Amino acid sequence: MRDYALNRAIFEDRIGNRSLFSRLFHNWRARKEVTQLTEFDDFLLADIGVSRADLEWAAKLPITTDPTRALEDRAVLRDRHQPRNRPGWGAY
Numbered sequence: 241m242r243d244y245a246l247n248r249a250i251f252e253d254r255i256g257n258r259s260l261f262s263r264l265f266h267n268w269r270a271r272k273e274v275t276q277l278t279e280f281d282d283f284l285l286a287d288i289g290v291s292r293a294d295l296e297w298a299a300k301l302p303i304t305t306d307p308t309r310a311l312e313d314r315a316v317l318r319d320r321h322q323p324r325n326r327p328g329w330g331a332y
Contacts (some may be wrong), residue, residue, distance in 0.1 A: 267305065271307050274295060274298050278292070
């Protein structure tokens with residue numbers, strides 16, 4: 241988790257210091273990558289942690305938003321709020 245946070249901070253610093261044109265270009269390329277994910281079947285998407293609906297949602301985001309980051313944030317929020325089945329625990 242520490243490495244993830246460190247890599248994310250480095251990435252944020254690289255993106256944050258870019259010009260507007262550079263950030264828009266980055267977001268455009270990220271959008272192309274997201275649309276390429278639609279070619280995967282649903283089992284692969286589930287393994288990655290996204291659904292087809294997530295990809296459609298990300299494709300509709302404005303060009304000023306990085307769709308890969310938005311997908312990642314959405315997946316993290318879903319995992320955080322999804323109840324987990326714990327073996328040996330009774331109903332609450």
